Amino acid sequence: MDFAQQVQALRHEYRLLRDNHDFIGLDNSLIDESNGERINGRVTESFWLKSGNFLRLVDIPDTLSGDILRLKQALPQIEGNFEINGNEITKIEAIPPRPIHDDDTEDITDELASLPTIDVDEDKHHLKKGKYKSEIQTLLKCQGGSCPGRSLSPHLITLLGKSKDGELVFEKLSPQYPILFEFCSVAIYKRWIQHLVEGLGALHSIGIVHRDIHTGNVLFIEDGQKLVLADLECRWGQRNAPEIAWDDGIDPGWTVESDIYDIGTLIRWMIYANAPITKRVEWPVPAPFDEIADAYQRTDPQARPTSDEISAMLDAIDDDE
Numbered sequence: 001m002d003f004a005q006q007v008q009a010l011r012h013e014y015r016l017l018r019d020n021h022d023f024i025g026l027d028n029s030l031i032d033e034s035n036g037e038r039i040n041g042r043v044t045e046s047f048w049l050k051s052g053n054f055l056r057l058v059d060i061p062d063t064l065s066g067d068i069l070r071l072k073q074a075l076p077q078i079e080g081n082f083e084i085n086g087n088e089i090t091k092i093e094a095i096p097p098r099p100i101h102d103d104d105t106e107d108i109t110d111e112l113a114s115l116p117t118i119d120v121d122e123d124k125h126h127l128k129k130g131k132y133k134s135e136i137q138t139l140l141k142c143q144g145g146s147c148p149g150r151s152l153s154p155h156l157i158t159l160l161g162k163s164k165d166g167e168l169v170f171e172k173l174s175p176q177y178p179i180l181f182e183f184c185s186v187a188i189y190k191r192w193i194q195h196l197v198e199g200l201g202a203l204h205s206i207g208i209v210h211r212d213i214h215t216g217n218v219l220f221i222e223d224g225q226k227l228v229l230a231d232l233e234c235r236w237g238q239r240n241a242p243e244i245a246w247d248d249g250i251d252p253g254w255t256v257e258s259d260i261y262d263i264g265t266l267i268r269w270m271i272y273a274n275a276p277i278t279k280r281v282e283w284p285v286p287a288p289f290d291e292i293a294d295a296y297q298r299t300d301p302q303a304r305p306t307s308d309e310i311s312a313m314l315d316a317i318d319d320d321e
Contacts, residue, residue, distance in 0.1 A: 006286040007184040011272055018277060022074050035099045036239070036279065038246035045069060045278050046096065054095040056083040059280055063087050069280035104131075111136040115147050116161040118169040125160070127167040135233040136168070138208055142232070152206070155199030157219070157230040173219035173228055180215065180273035183224050187319040189289060192218075192270065194314055195227035196263060201307045203229070204256050211237030211254045213262035215269045240265050240279065242299055257301035264296030288317045 001009065033048045043059040055075075057065045065084040067073035076084075081092040108130050115136070120127065130136060139159040143149030151158050160169045196218070203210055210217075210229070217231040237254055239245075241261035245252035268283045269275050276283065285293045292313055295305045305313070 003186050003286060003288075004184045007271055010284070010286065011274070014272055014274065014281075014283070017071050021071050031277070033098055034278075036246075043246075043280075045280070048095070048098055053079075054081040054092060056092070056096075057278075058083070058085040060086045064089075066280065069278045070282055071277075106132050108133055108136060112162050112166055114140075115159070115168075117164055118161040120163050120169060122172075124172055126170045126172045127163055128170065130166075130168045132233050132235050134235055138232045138234050141206055141208070142203065153199045153202035154226070155195040155228055156202060157228055157232065170230075173230075174222050174224075176215045176218055176220070177273065179220045179224045180270055184271070184273075185319075186288065186317065188224065189267075189270065190314050190317055190319065191225065192227045193263075193267060193289075193292070194311065196229060196266070197307045197310055199227075199229040200259060200263070203232075204259070208232075208234055209254050209256060210234060210259050213259060213266055214238060215266065215275060218266070238262050238265070241301070243301055255301065257304055260304045261297055261301070264293045267293045267296070 030049055030051070031047055032050045035046045037044055037046070039058075045057050045059070047055045047057075049055060057069050059069055060066045063086040064073060064076075065086055068075060068084065076089060078089065081095055083090045083092055111133050112130070118125065136159070139157070140147060140149070142152050142156050143158065144152075148158055148160050157170055157173075160171065163169055196213075200210060200213070210232070211234055212231060213229075217229065219228045219230050220226060221228075238258075239252065241258040243253060243255075244258055267289060268285055271285055271289070272283055284290070292310060295310075295313070298304050
């Protein structure tokens with residue numbers, strides 16, 4: 001099989017596995033809410049099911065609970081609420097409360113006052129309700145201090161101004177999933193990874209860590225030939241990198257290196273045109289991008305490649321592979 005055929009086969013295999021698993025169901029139809037946390041040093045995934053039941057799975061590789069999280073084994077045929085910790089199954093009498101997501105929206109009146117008002121055209125513009133001062137401050141810093149200004153990189157989203165109702169105004173770009181499903185060539189993945197590296201490198205050059213790199217925060221021009229990194233709130237984010245704490249603090253230790261780790265995760269998500277139902281799902285990446293994804297996700301933060309090193313790896317890949 002050529003590269004595109006390998007990608008399509010991997011997508012198909014994962015979709016079948018996901019939709020037929022007995023606690024996921026077609027399009028996540030069995031799950032109402034989920035939450036990941038670290039309990040007693042172990043990564044734990046909790047699921048509130050639409051049936052009204054609750055399930056907690058502790059990630060211990062090569063055990064029943066670890067295999068279920070990786071979709072390698074089915075759930076045992078028992079009823080009610082329970083925890084599976086390794087190979088041990090324990091009934092849970094009372095369902096734990098669901099996570100509480102407090103509204104931490106800030107007053108951004110002063111930041112909005114500095115922005116020009118845009119006559120919004122729904123065909124050309126995307127509107128977003130701003131929540132944090134940090135987003136406007138970061139966007140302006142990336143644009144030379146003015147709006148729209150001059151962006152540090154064509155692969156960072158540009159703030160155009162505010163609407164008359166006080167929403168942030170951006171150029172209207174294509175969301176990720178239609179584009180991800182449409183393309184699966186070596187050349188396009190090379191282009192997208194390079195664009196991502198360039199945009200993130202520009203952000204890092206001014207001392208800003210993105211924190212929240214995932215498929216929902218990348219956009220494309222309509223033909224898919226240009227990737228743009230969006231959502232520069234730089235506040236909450238992913239906890240994929242092993243060095244990141246899993247507590248509720250606003251800064252559990254995000255760094256340039258944790259951003260780099262998340263690029264490896266994003267490469268996998270782009271190839272599969274999907275996001276895993278649990279972060280324990282194993283998604284092999286076909287050559288020639290397997291070495292790049294693995295390099296980004298090295299356990300030691302200091303061993304992860306620099307932008308220049310990744311660019312060299314990309315340059316060595318033949319577009320026609």
